[in-house]
Amino acid sequence: xxxxxxxxxxxxxxxxxxxxxxxxxxxxxxxxxxxxxxxxxxxxxxxxxxxxxxxxxxxxxxxxxxxxxxxxxxxxxxxxxxxxxxxxxxxxxxxxxxxxxxxxxxxxxxxxxxxxxxxxxxxxxxxxxxxxxxxxxxxxxxxxxxxxxxxxxxxxxxxxxxxxxxxxxxxxxxxxxxxxxxxxxxxxxxxxxxxxxxxxxxxxxxxxxxxxxxxxxxxxxxxxxxxxxxxxxxxxxxxxxxxxxxxxxxxxxxxxxxxxxxxxxxxxxxxxxxxxxxxxxxxxxxxxxxxxxxxxxxxxxxxxxxxxxxxxxxxxxxxxxxxxxxxxxxxxxxxxxx
Numbered sequence: 001x002x003x004x005x006x007x008x009x010x011x012x013x014x015x016x017x018x019x020x021x022x023x024x025x026x027x028x029x030x031x032x033x034x035x036x037x038x039x040x041x042x043x044x045x046x047x048x049x050x051x052x053x054x055x056x057x058x059x060x061x062x063x064x065x066x067x068x069x070x071x072x073x074x075x076x077x078x079x080x081x082x083x084x085x086x087x088x089x090x091x092x093x094x095x096x097x098x099x100x101x102x103x104x105x106x107x108x109x110x111x112x113x114x115x116x117x118x119x120x121x122x123x124x125x126x127x128x129x130x131x132x133x134x135x136x137x138x139x140x141x142x143x144x145x146x147x148x149x150x151x152x153x154x155x156x157x158x159x160x161x162x163x164x165x166x167x168x169x170x171x172x173x174x175x176x177x178x179x180x181x182x183x184x185x186x187x188x189x190x191x192x193x194x195x196x197x198x199x200x201x202x203x204x205x206x207x208x209x210x211x212x213x214x215x216x217x218x219x220x221x222x223x224x225x226x227x228x229x230x231x232x233x234x235x236x237x238x239x240x241x242x243x244x245x246x247x248x249x250x251x252x253x254x255x256x257x258x259x260x261x262x263x264x265x266x267x268x269x270x271x272x273x274x275x276x277x278x279x280x281x282x283x284x285x286x287x288x289x290x291x292x293x294x295x296x297x298x299x300x301x302x303x304x305x306x307x308x309x310x311x312x313x314x315x316x317x318x319x320x321x322x323x324x325x326x327x328x329x330x331x332x333x334x335x336x337x338x
Contacts, residue, residue: 003030003071004175004208005054005093010068012046012053015061021280023049025232027068028306029225031176034202036209038223038240040216040255044276046232047212048098051178054210055089072176091121094169095178096162103165104153110137110164111149117171136167140197159190166197173205180212195221216259220244228252231276231287234306238313248315250292286317294319 115129137145183191254272274291
C-alpha cells in the first residue's frame with residue numbers, strides 16, 4: 001500500500017540573531033491510509049513543530065524548513081505555492097490543536113466555525129454548510145446538535161470543545177488528521193471517550209491519523225506504528241507491538257520503564273536521569289549520550305546512523321550493532337524523583 005504521507009529527512013530550524021535552534025532534525029516516516037502513527041517524546045522534542053511544518057503554519061521567520069520533503073500523495077508540500085497549500089490545509093489534511101479553548105474563536109458560534117471550512121473548500125451554500133455542521137456535531141456526540149450549533153465556545157465544556165474541534169477537522173472528510181495531544185487537560189473518562197470517538201471516525205472515513213502525544217498509554221490504545229523523538233531527532237520507528245515488546249533504543253526503554261503499573265511494587269517509578277540538551281547550544285554525537293546507561297565513547301563524538309532492522313523498524317543508535325554483546329542496560333529506579 002502506498003503511503004498517503006511521507007516525511008523524508010525533515011529539518012526545521014528557528015533562526016534568531018542570537019542563535020539557531022534545531023527543533024526538528026532528520027525526521028523520516030511513512031503514514032498509510034487508515035492507519036495511526038503515534039509521534040512520541042517528552043516536551044520540547046519537536047513533535048508539534050513537525051506537525052506545524054507539515055501544514056506550513058510556522059511563522060517564517062524565525063522558523064524555516066531547511067531540508068527534507070513532505071510528500072502528500074506524491075506531491076511535496078514544501079514546494080507548493082501559498083495558494084496550493086491553503087487548498088489542502090483544512091481540506092485534505094486537517095489538524096486538531098492541543099488547546100481547544102484557544103483554538104476556537106470565542107466570538108463566533110460553533111456552527112459558523114464548522115461551516116466556514118465547508119463553504120471554503122466544498123463551495124457549499126451557507127444553509128447546507130450549517131446543516132452539515134449540525135450533523136457533524138451529532139456524529140461527535142454533542143447532544144441536541146441542531147440547538148448547540150448556535151452556541152459559543154464558552155458555553156461548551158472542555159470535552160465538548162474538543163469534540164467541536166474534531167467536528168471542524170472532519171468537516172471536509174480529510175485524508176490525514178493530525179491530532180496534537182487531543183486529550184490534554186481532560187479527565188480520564190472524557191479522554192477515553194475522545195479516543196474511542198477518534199477510532200470510530202477513522203473507521204468511518206478511512207483516515208490516516210498522526211497522533212502526537214507523550215502518553216504511552218494512549219499510544220498502546222490508538223497506534224499502529226510509533227515514531228519516537230528526542231531532542232528534535234528521530235531515535236526509533238517501529239510497529240506498536242514490536243516497540244512495546246522489544247524496544248531497541250535506550251531512550252525508548254527509559255520511556256516504557258517510566259510508565260506506572262498496578263503490578264509495580266517499587267516505592268518510586270523508574271526515571272531517566274539528567275535533562276535534555278539545549279537545542280540552541282549545538283552538540284556532537286548522540287543527543288541522548290549524557291543520559292544513556294549504554295553510552296560508548298563514539299556515542300559522544302559521532303552521530304548515530306539510522307539502522308534498518310527486521311520488520312521494517314529503524315533505530316538511531318550505535319548499540320544496535322552491539323546487541324549480541326550484551327551492551328543493553330535496564331533502567332533502574334531513580335531515587336531522584338518519581
